Amino acid sequence: MTSRLPFYFAIFLLITAGLVLAVLRHVELGIPWFPGKQQPVWLVEARVDFVASNEPVLASLNVPDQPPGFLLLSEQAASPGYGFSIVEEAGNRRAEWSKRFATGAQTLYFKVQLIPDTTSSTPPPRQQPTARRVFWEEPQATAVREVLQQARRKSSTPESLTRELIKLLQPENSEQNTSLLTASTNYPELLARMLNHAGIPARIADGLQLEDARRRQTLKPYLQIYNGDEWLTFNPHTGAQGLPDDVLLWRQNAVSLLDVVGGNESQVSFSMLRQTVPALQLARAQAGDNGLGFLSLYQLPIEEQSMFRMLLLLPIGALIVAFMRIVIGIRTSGTFMPVLIAVAFVQTSLLPGLIAFISVVSMGLLMRGYLSALNLLLVSRISALIILVIFITTGISIVGYQMGFNTGMTVTFFPMIILAWTIERMSILWEEEGAREVLVQGFGSLFVAVLAYLAMSAPLAGHLTFNFPELHLVILGLILLMGQYTGYKLSELRRFHPMKAYKP
């Protein structure tokens, strides 16, 4: 009994390893615990229109690159007749379409799927941004100096300076200096220039307000300043710091949004759609590039995946058979015959499967009765039985089909060899132990098979076993643990009841 400790420790390790891996993968990959969980996804489509002027065309559109608050799921371009690629230079991602000759109105599409993801953080810029030098002409130069001084007096940090500056430039606070400035150029650009002049790196980013089923939207400018660690986003009109959840920053770092060579009257517009996608599908799409993704089966070809889907259910059946035999004490004919029958039930669905199974076995038993009178050797008797079982199943299928029951066909899912052996074993049992034992074991097997079927066909079981294969470590641990169970079976509490007559 002393050497039991390492064994239990190993089982403990197995079970915790399985659970910990599953939780890790749930957290890291976002694989949901329950099937059918939905997650919102934004589908944003950029539409580029221009008129080509009968010469080589190169259209280049800035596309999102790690937009804050979102995770890029997929990108796709639709533009017949154009060559397409995504080029990345100095943190500036651009979609480029090219064509040798084009005339007339042209339309190009670029679609992205984005998942709202509050946990994602933008990596710090590779190069420390510096404020660019700005030159003003009089009288703006004086106005800028005075307004900045005003703002600086009420602020202490780059952030607060930005906020104060935005406040000062609002029309309701307007005074001579500010109206002189705001009158001349476009307002967000002015803000950025002023902040750069004040020594704070600042730039304009273009954001897109996400609203379900909106078309022909345009980008709105946002102000970004660099505070030494990261780029902070401000609303240039209200001075509110931070980016609203429903705003996607389409362009952050790029010089231009759209460049078209060989065309004119170019413009970009956006339309968007909110979709819900099974959370599982999202997890699958991301599995490839995560460290824990190697444990998942999503990379396998679809055919193998469906194979594994079935295979990975078997341990559940085995667990149930082990529990039923070790702890409950139900007698079955053949140890794992019930699991195989249950697998067939999964294919046929329960009731047609039960009817087909019982009719095949009982017909087989009748024919086996004749076979036993023929005095055959065992091997040829079983072989004959296999052929008979195939005849019976074919017969049931044909009769079922003629009568209009498609379910009759599903009988072919039963493993023929297992059926033949079941019939043989039942028949011998009948001869040796009588019909009662045949019924006990037959119904015991069917009962366990139905239980295993119910467990295996539950959507949750299929979902967990396939998406969290590491949970099989837990099943393995439980089965090993049951192998150590030395207590009474439930059936023994009944079997040994005559002991009540004796004094303990």
Add this chain to the structure above:
Amino acid sequence: MNWISPFRLKRAGMLSMNRRNVGYIGRYNERSSYPLVDNKLKTKLIAAEYDVPTPRLLQVVRQQHEISHFRELVDELDGFAIKPAKGSGGKGITVITRRDGDDYIKASGAPVTLETLERHLSNILAGLYSLGGTPDVAIVESLVQPAADLAKCSFQGVPDIRIVVFQGYPVMAMLRLATTDSDGKANLHQGAVGVGLDIATGHSLNAVQFNRAIHLHPDTGLALGNIAIENWRQMLEMASRCYEATGLGYMGVDLVVDAIEGPLLLELNARPGLAIQMANGEGLLPRLRTIEQLKRFHLTPEERVAYAIKAFARPIQQN
């Protein structure tokens, strides 16, 4: 429905099937010794080496064509038993007690033809009764003529005595009597009567059939309360000697008493059943633990039997 609480069973020291498999069969029985008991032919040969007598071997049928020799052999015999060497749980054993013209009469009284017997032999050879369906051999043994005092207890067939031997110590015993329900066989789950025997004296204690306590034999109506087995100590020593022969720490030894030859070893069982506990009205666990806690094991069968008689004697029951 009748149930018993697990705590009550625990107090009674009942050995459960799981504990038997893990704690006794799994721990004390070497896998390599199994063929010795799973193959009745090997059992016979090894028993002979250790001076444990068995029923006389008449023929071994190994090949299909040897069945014709069987025909020649049984022509001169009245009674015999056909057994599959690797059969388990009494499966495939046919006992012929006498002949009636061309027919052979089974222990149950049912007549069978020679052809049926030959088919039975070929079934045995094909492995129908062996564990896992492996090819088997059939052995033909002389019929045991049960001693008169025991024979009258049993309706048909030969009463046999099952002794559970643990580490060479006989720990519990019962007498198994065939009934009409059991088709002349002495298997409890087929309906034979089990009568618990006092290890010290060989006197009957309680009796059960189909897991129910009974007092009279269901067929003969004989009282089961005062049966006494003769040559009891000799039988215990035979059982104990099988430990040396096989090396199995936990086994069931099945003995019969022949009218002429005395006690004979019928077969050994590496996975003896649990019903013996109900026939004795006592759990096996306390006795097994007594043996497990021995500081020094006794080396000879005689010493072990003497110890068992002292340790496991039933106090005289106050009725």
